[in-house]
């Protein structure tokens with residue numbers, strides 16, 4: 001019987017602006033055979049981003065697109081979409097991508113643009129999420145993987161992971177504790193998407209917020 005096991009791997013395009021440690025976690029999960037996906041291209045708006053070096057080291061096409069060379073966010077996103085399409089991408093991952101994306105990208109990949117954010121959304125969206133959490137005085141923090149919508153860190157939540165906030169934490173300590181969980185959560189979520197288990201439910205009539213339903217995994221054949 002054919003099924004998810006025989007399905008082609010998920011074709012990922014990963015957008016980064018900096019270190020790319022989440023990209024590395026995805027590349028590692030793929031190379032260990034834990035994530036049935038292929039990273040087809042890595043795109044950065046920062047030519048010197050370490051994430052591009054990580055892509056090259058993994059023999060993944062690395063594309064630098066300088067957003068300052070484009071007249072508008074939409075024009076930049078058109079170039080991004082073109083590069084993603086040229087590599088056959090079906091799912092886009094924003095992994096430390098420090099640009100606001102427009103409907104040009106979102107409409108090209110409906111419910112297939114995923115972001116990872118270092119807070120338990122809807123708390124502390126935007127920049128310096130860890131600093132926001134410390135200043136607020138929360139006792140737990142964490143990370144969220146969500147589908148991207150037109151807002152900033154507002155899209156339907158797929159999964160979250162929690163870490164404690166310790167009395168002596170500074171931003172760097174909390175950042176590192178959260179990041180370790182990000183590196184587990186992001187590949188796990190992409191694995192669920194690869195198995196087509198992640199769906200956005202919209203109840204337009206009820207004017208309800210779209211929410212994600214995750215269907216159960218396949219049991220191993222007995």
Ligand code: GRF
Pocket residue numbers: 016017018019020021022023051095096097116117118143179182
């Ligand atoms: C991560 O904390 C991620 O949640 C946020 O940006 C950071 C990117 O880190 N969106 P890296 O580039 O993956 O190391």
